[in-house]
Structures are given as structure tokens and as C-alpha cells.
Amino acid sequence: MLWKIDTQSSQPLHEQLAGQVRRAIATRALVEGEKLPPAREVARGLGVNMHTVLRAFQTLRDEGLLEVRRGRGTSVAPDAQPVTRHVELARSLVSEARRAGLEDREILQLVEVQL
Amino acid sequence: MLWKIDTQSSQPLHEQLAGQVRRAIATRALVEGEKLPPAREVARGLGVNMHTVLRAFQTLRDEGLLEVRRGRGTSVAPDAQPVTRHVELARSLVSEARRAGLEDREILQLVEVQL
DNA sequence: ACCTATTTGTCCGTATGTATG
DNA sequence: CCATACATACGGACAAATAGG
Numbered sequence: 600m601l602w603k604i605d606t607q608s609s610q611p612l613h614e615q616l617a618g619q620v621r622r623a624i625a626t627r628a629l630v631e632g633e634k635l636p637p638a639r640e641v642a643r644g645l646g647v648n649m650h651t652v653l654r655a656f657q658t659l660r661d662e663g664l665l666e667v668r669r670g671r672g673t674s675v676a677p678d679a680q681p682v683t684r685h686v687e688l689a690r691s692l693v694s695e696a697r698r699a700g701l702e703d704r705e706i707l708q709l710v711e712v713q714l
Numbered sequence: 715m716l717w718k719i720d721t722q723s724s725q726p727l728h729e730q731l732a733g734q735v736r737r738a739i740a741t742r743a744l745v746e747g748e749k750l751p752p753a754r755e756v757a758r759g760l761g762v763n764m765h766t767v768l769r770a771f772q773t774l775r776d777e778g779l780l781e782v783r784r785g786r787g788t789s790v791a792p793d794a795q796p797v798t799r800h801v802e803l804a805r806s807l808v809s810e811a812r813r814a815g816l817e818d819r820e821i822l823q824l825v826e827v828q829l
Numbered sequence: 830a831c832c833t834a835t836t837t838g839t840c841c842g843t844a845t846g847t848a849t850g
Numbered sequence: 851c852c853a854t855a856c857a858t859a860c861g862g863a864c865a866a867a868t869a870g871g
Contacts, residue, residue: 611858637837648860653838661827669838670867681814685824688807693828696800703829709800710825712776713808714818 600636604645612647616655624664624675625683635665635673662686715751719760727762731770739779739790740798750780750788777801 602619604612623629635641638652645652656673659665663682667673676682696706717734719727738744750756753771757764771788774780779794779801791797811821 613858639837649838650861651859654859656838662824667838668867669865670836672837672867685807685811685814685816685821688803688810689824689828692800692803692807693825695803699796699800701800706800706829707822707825709777709804710808710822713804714821 602641602645604647606646612651613654613658616641616645616652617658620655620659621662621664621683621686624679625687627680629675631675631677631679633675635675637672715756717756717760719762727766728769728773731756731760731762731767732773735770735774736777736779736798736801739794740802742795744790746790746792746794748790750790752787 602616604615606612608615620629620635629635635656636644638656639649642649642652653667656665656667660667664676664679664686665673666676692709693706696709701709717731719730721727723730735744735750744750750771751759753767754764757767760767771780771782775782778797779791780788781791782788807824808821811824816824
């Protein structure tokens with residue numbers, strides 16, 4: 600659990616952290632069911648606010664990678680590993696298409712015609 | 715235009731062909747605006763039915779890669795090159811997610827949470 | 830089974846910076 | 851240059867789950 604944050608980067612802190620956790624799951628540095636340290640603890644270690652860490656966790660929960668429950672802590676979702684690959688692909692697709700100037704509707708259509 | 719078809723493969727013929735054309739555009743073996751041979755001709759060269767070739771062309775037209783007009787022939791779309799990358803990503807995403815057993819709705823959600 | 834204290838994420842509000850018009 | 855809107859990051863109070871006695 601050796602995460603680092605660059606406060607000078609233009610990339611938001613919560614995104615930096617989310618990216619690192621995502622990669623950790625993809626590379627199996629974190630495995631399914633494994634418990635993460637409490638947000639407060641991670642925050643202290645990184646020198647950022649607890650809410651910044653929580654926000655990263657929330658993002659990953661929306662992506663199906665983490666299970667976050669108050670009082671119980673945060674852990675890697677039961678089927679996170681197979682999901683990670685798709686999430687990475689979805690992220691690449693959106694960022695590349697965005698850079699090319701595509702509208703959100705057009706991006707969704709790209710996927711729909713493949714279904 | 716050295717395409718090959720494997721009639722023994724489990725992959726549908728029209729998909730095989732679509733994949734080859736897609737790759738040809740991605741690698742710039744085919745460039746924007748370039749005209750493709752008539753479907754009848756391609757079909758004869760590959761030993762398949764003309765409709766198989768047309769089906770592949772239609773798929774690629776839906777993806778924005780080809781312009782197919784009756785009487786005028788088929789050509790690579792004006793902005794096909796930048797599109798290909800996204801299409802490849804979208805195809806990977808869908809096929810990987812499908813293999814993992816995701817529903818279509820879930821696949822679209824993967825993308826939506828990234829928008 | 831009970832009460833209480835602790836742990837841990839959630840909710841509400843605020844300040845600051847970064848576009849947008 | 852100003853006003854507006856939006857997103858980021860932070861702080862404090864709150865509520866669910868858990869652990870000890």
C-alpha cells in the first residue's frame with residue numbers, strides 16, 4: 600500500500616488516488632475481498648483530507664471495484680478483477696474519444712452499434 | 715488488398731472480413747477517401763457470396779469507417795482514421811465484457827459512469 | 830441481551846481556484 | 851474586468867456497525 604500523491608500535479612488529488620487503487624487491483628497488488636485501510640489513515644499517510652480519499656473510494660465503488668460501508672470499512676469487490684479490465688477499457692475509450700472532440704451521445708453510440 | 719478468409723473458423727465470414735478492413739484502415743493500408751473494389755469483385759476473389767461482403771461493409775458503415783453508396787461504390791470515410799481507434803476500443807470493451815457475462819445495460823453503464 | 834465507547838463512512842456547509850460569459 | 855457557475859479540497863457534526871465489559 601505504497602501510494603504517493605503529487606500536490607503540484609494538475610490532475611485532481613482524488614483522481615490520482617483512484618488511478619493508483621485501480622491499477623493496484625488490476626495488477627493484483629490488491630486482491631478480491633482484501634480490506635483497505637480506513638480513509639482517515641490513508642489520508643494522514645498522504646497528507647490530504649479524509650474526504651479526498653473517500654471521494655476516490657466512491658468513484659471506484661461506482662465502477663464496481665470497491666465495497667464501501669460505513670462502520671465496516673472498505674474492501675475490494677468480490678468480482679473486481681474481471682471488472683477492472685473493462686473499466687480500464689471504458690476509461691480509455693472515453694478519454695480518447697473526448698480528445699477527438701466526440702460528444703457524449705456519440706461515444707455511447709460507438710458502443711451501442713457493437714452490442 | 716490481400717485479404718484472406720478462413721472458412722473453417724468459428725468466426726462468421728462477414729466478421730472476419732470486417733476485421734481485416736478495420737485493421738487495414740487502422741494501419742493506413744487503406745487511407746481516407748480511398749475507393750474499395752466492388753463487392754462482387756471482392757466476393758469472387760475470396761470465394762464467398764457477395765452478400766457476405768456487403769454485410770461486412772454495412773457494419774463498417776455503421777461504425778463510421780466506410781461510405782457505401784449504391785451506384786457509386788464504397789470508400790473509406792473522410793475521418794475514418796481517428797475513428798478507428800475508438801471503434802477498436804469499443805469493440806474490445808464489448809467483447810471482453812460479454813465474455814465476462816455482463817448484460818448490455820451493464821456494459822453501457824461502464825461507459826456512462828466515465829462520462 | 831444491554832449499554833457504551835470506538836471505529837468508520839456519510840452528510841452538510843465553506844473556502845478557494847478555475848473556467849465561462 | 852466583472853459576474854456567474856462549477857469543481858476541488860477541507861472541516862465539523864452525524865449515524866451505522868462493531869467490540870468490550
